[in-house]
Amino acid sequence: MKKLFFVLAFAALFSVSLSAQKCLPEELAFKVKREAFSNSQMDDYAQWMTDYLGSRLAGSKQGARAEKLMKEKMDQIGLSNARIVYAADFGKGGWDNVKNYSAMTAPYYCSFTGNPKAWSGSTNGLVKGEVVLIEAENEADLEKYKGKLSGKIVLLPPAGEYVMKFEPLANRYTEEDLVELAKDPRPAATVRRRMGMANLNRVINAMLLEEKPAVIVSDGGVFNVPRSTSSSYKAGDPEPPAQLVLPVEAHGRMVRLIRKGVPVSMEVEIKNEFSPCKEIRNVIAEIPGTDPQLKDQVVLIGAHLDSWHGGTGAADNASGCMVMLEAMRIIKSIGIQPRRTIRIALWGGEEQGLMGSAGYLRNYLMDKEKKTKEFDNFALYLNMDNGSGMFRGIYLEENDMAFPFFRAWMGPLESLGFTTLTPRRTGGTDHVVFQRSGLPAFQFIQDELEYDRSYHTIMDTYERLSIPDLKHNAAVVAWLTLCAAMDDNRVPFKP
Numbered sequence: 001m002k003k004l005f006f007v008l009a010f011a012a013l014f015s016v017s018l019s020a021q022k023c024l025p026e027e028l029a030f031k032v033k034r035e036a037f038s039n040s041q042m043d044d045y046a047q048w049m050t051d052y053l054g055s056r057l058a059g060s061k062q063g064a065r066a067e068k069l070m071k072e073k074m075d076q077i078g079l080s081n082a083r084i085v086y087a088a089d090f091g092k093g094g095w096d097n098v099k100n101y102s103a104m105t106a107p108y109y110c111s112f113t114g115n116p117k118a119w120s121g122s123t124n125g126l127v128k129g130e131v132v133l134i135e136a137e138n139e140a141d142l143e144k145y146k147g148k149l150s151g152k153i154v155l156l157p158p159a160g161e162y163v164m165k166f167e168p169l170a171n172r173y174t175e176e177d178l179v180e181l182a183k184d185p186r187p188a189a190t191v192r193r194r195m196g197m198a199n200l201n202r203v204i205n206a207m208l209l210e211e212k213p214a215v216i217v218s219d220g221g222v223f224n225v226p227r228s229t230s231s232s233y234k235a236g237d238p239e240p241p242a243q244l245v246l247p248v249e250a251h252g253r254m255v256r257l258i259r260k261g262v263p264v265s266m267e268v269e270i271k272n273e274f275s276p277c278k279e280i281r282n283v284i285a286e287i288p289g290t291d292p293q294l295k296d297q298v299v300l301i302g303a304h305l306d307s308w309h310g311g312t313g314a315a316d317n318a319s320g321c322m323v324m325l326e327a328m329r330i331i332k333s334i335g336i337q338p339r340r341t342i343r344i345a346l347w348g349g350e351e352q353g354l355m356g357s358a359g360y361l362r363n364y365l366m367d368k369e370k371k372t373k374e375f376d377n378f379a380l381y382l383n384m385d386n387g388s389g390m391f392r393g394i395y396l397e398e399n400d401m402a403f404p405f406f407r408a409w410m411g412p413l414e415s416l417g418f419t420t421l422t423p424r425r426t427g428g429t430d431h432v433v434f435q436r437s438g439l440p441a442f443q444f445i446q447d448e449l450e451y452d453r454s455y456h457t458i459m460d461t462y463e464r465l466s467i468p469d470l471k472h473n474a475a476v477v478a479w480l481t482l483c484a485a486m487d488d489n490r491v492p493f494k495p
């Protein structure tokens with residue numbers, strides 16, 4: 001009896017792993033690649049999403065325009081049930097920059113490329129005046145400024161020291177890098193260190209909000225490119241002062257001049273509009289499943305649609321949206337009837353704390369603390385959010401059970417250079433929301449193409465996109481999605 005049970009259990013295990021390791025016919029892989037490489041829509045999508053849609057800050061009017069146009073695009077592709085759905089309440093409200101000019105006017109004229117902080121206020125028209133540099137080693141040093149900054153152009157001290165970099169701007173993984181990346185880091189895992197103390201800059205910022213200067217100028221970014229960031233405004237707060245981020249080079253020039261005793265003047269005009277926007281939304285559509293037993297199970301693919309302002313959020317993360325959209329188009333165009341439902345979700349509010357994906361989990365996969373039927377029917381999630389570089393493999397988030405599936409599925413992708421499965425985790429974006437709940441949710445290993453210096457800056461534009469890399473990624477997503485939608489089995493959840 002005991003022996004028979006063992007044999008049966010072994011047979012069951014064996015059959016599960018055998019059927020899990022099934023790959024779809026090569027002919028289908030051929031069709032996916034032909035559609036992805038010979039009939040690609042990627043360059044059209046790339047220009048449309050960046051130049052035409054523009055930046056897509058959470059809660060902004062431009063963001064809402066992008067959601068509407070994206071839903072229409074999904075309809076055009078022939079996806080089913082395209083819709084814009086509520087994900088979460090949004091406490092910051094809407095904000096759009098409508099005018100932005102800054103220049104140093106003394107000791108000589110020089111215009112700067114600045115980027116207003118999101119959810120910061122406007123100047124009262126064009127403001128002109130001598131720049132006051134805040135110099136403080138500690139809180140006591142701030143006393144001398146109190147009551148003297150109202151209406152002034154205030155320059156914050158440098159946030160850090162500029163360090164020259166010797167690495168190339170774009171990089172591809174070498175074979176050695178990928179071998180290293182595939183190694184399991186768990187045996188050597190260390191406990192994460194706690195974050196450092198809040199720095200003096202935060203105290204300075206709090207003081208300035210009370211002092212009401214005409215504009216607060218700070219630094220951020222490199223290579224004459226200001227970063228995008230935001231003020232701590234919440235809807236209902238009094239409108240904060242205008243806050244401008246300059247590139248370290250522009251900011252540093254003024255700081256150095258003032259420290260040498262040279263008076264510096266600026267003129268700045270910023271106009272920002274606050275508007276009511278109470279919610280974060282996702283844009284979702286489907287290719288419905290057709291197998292009566294499996295069609296309620298969902299293979300989910302996604303990327304975040306929101307971006308920072310200033311640039312057009314090209315690498316971060318129009319690139320992810322285009323790849324997912326193109327993957328859906330490819331699957332649709334080859335006319336296959338997927339057994340499971342394939343769903344695309346373009347998340348809102350990722351940059352404000354993974355709000356769209358977390359809302360999806362909260363609203364559909366959970367009912368308060370209880371898991372819903374949708375949770376049980378979750379098949380797989382694939383996310384993209386690391387710029388334009390080609391996929392070289394996938395992070396399996398310590399889900400050891402996923403290995404046999406991807407090993408079987410990725411056969412036709414190896415000739416494209418998609419070869420590496422790593423048990424490692426990668427964080428910082430929407431797949432984490434699902435992964436934390438034990439669901440099989442993964443993100444890709446991507447070559448780094450000018451990503452590090454460009455994301456969240458005004459230079460995150462069409463120029464940061466590599467169309468061949470994005471075509472490759474769409475083929476990979478389309479193929480893996482099809483495999484997950486057709487396989488007899490699902491990647492198990494983490495126990």
Ligand SMILES: [Zn+2]
Pocket residue numbers: 304316317350385429
């Ligand atoms: Zn992103």
